[in-house]
Amino acid sequence: MFAAREKPSFEKYMLAKKYICFDIGKTKILAAVLKVGRGRYDFLEIAERKNPKNPKKIQEIILEFCNYARAEYWTKKVAVSAAHLVDPEKKIVRQGKECYGTDIFSFQFLREAGFSVRIENDGRCFALGEYHFGKSVGLKNILAINLGTEIGGGLIISGANYTGAHNSSLEISHISANYLGPWAGWAGACAGKGIENSYRRKMGRKVAAKEIFSEAEKNNQVAKEVISEAADILGKGTASIINILDPELIVFGGSLSGQKKFIERAVRVARKNIFNKYANYKFAISTLGNKANLLGAVKNFIDSA
Structure with missing residues (x-):
């Protein structure tokens, strides 16, 4: 090996x-x-x-x-x-x-x-990695959203990794994206698997999320519609979390964070739905790539040794 x-x-x-x-x-x-x-x-x-x-x-x-x-x-x-x-x-x-x-x-x-x-x-390792080695250096309170097959989340409060009372904080994949019907997890609506499922329902075939983004760039109308819907749901969910936690910075990572137009639309929707219009919330995309979680894991080791 x-x-x-x-x-x-x-x-x-x-x-x-x-x-x-x-x-x-x-x-x-x-x-x-x-x-x-x-x-x-x-x-x-x-x-x-x-x-x-x-x-x-x-x-x-x-x-x-x-x-x-x-x-x-x-x-x-x-x-x-x-x-x-x-x-x-x-x-x-x-x-x-x-x-x-x-x-x-x-x-x-x-x-x-x-x-x-x-x-x-x-998700909490991603937050630790970003806070100590990435976009969050110098800040005290950050919300980290890791977009991949599902959605991971982490929260740093006054420089400390928030784990919750039962070590299950920021399990944001599992918040509901449907308040008027059956429970529908957020990841199933706007993460990689959600985008794939939405496209399959409309087209009758399974296509990887990466290919759906590629099709949207080629002006495939169904792909564009699926991605726009997912970005809107991501933005509204992000705004809801911001309204509860009030962080200084929201940083996106994971494989979907490389889709610039997707993230930009989600941020626009989030800003529109944030309650505090006087707050200067900052948004960023991680530059650490797949190393953020590894760095956070090591920082967690150092802090807990």
């Missing part, structure tokens, strides 16, 4: 701390080694694997990379950004069958293998 390399000298890395880190999402698993020291960070390794959605295979992928990184970089510290309900004390994720192939996935196998492990929800 990972090519053999010449082992780096101990002296080269002795002045910095190194962390093995993972970002586990529904479609893929990112694995990396991050060096942190002297006010900067460097990714020494980064690799991507398709999520097999099988607990045993996921364990094998994680453990293989950890063993490789331990031998290569002399570190046993593992920081994990994980989708779904995280219990940081028990080192487990709940309600994650769609992602892990089992309702409860445990990271205890890493402790048994001699690693020190910290886990946190992926």
Whole structure:
């Protein structure tokens, strides 16, 4: 899986701390080694694997990379950004069958293998990454919205990561986008899977969200209609969250954040529906790419060590 390399000298890395880190999402698993020291960070390794959605295979992928990184970089510290309900004390994720192939996935196998492990929800890791390394430097209160297959959320209040009373804060994929009928989750209306489902209902065939955006650029009217509807729902939902939390900055990340016109329309709709017309709410798109969650996972490890 990972090519053999010449082992780096101990002296080269002795002045910095190194962390093995993972970002586990529904479609893929990112694995990396991050060096942190002297006010900067460097990714020494980064690799991507398709999520097999099988607990045993996921364990094998994680453990293989950890063993490789331990031998290569002399570190046993593992920081994990994980989708779904995280219990940081028990080192487990709940309600994650769609992602892990089992309702409860445990990271205890890493402790048994001699690693020190910290886990946190992926949306909150995104918020931590952005707050400490991205667009939010210098601010105190930020709302982070991670747009991918679903929607992850994180909130920083006065510089602190808000987890909630039950470690389930900002599960914004699951707020309702339909108040007059059956419960319809926000992600099912405006995230990647929502866009795909809407297009399939109109066209009778399944098309990936990326291709739907591409079709919209080619003036496909159905694709344009689907994306406009999704952007409007995203904007209204964002405004509702802003009206409750009153952050300084709202930062968008994830694969859909690269769709500039989509985000711009959502922001226009959000601004229109924000109650406080005197507040100068700032909006931004993450520039950290797929590294934001990894950086946040490591920051969570450092803060909780």
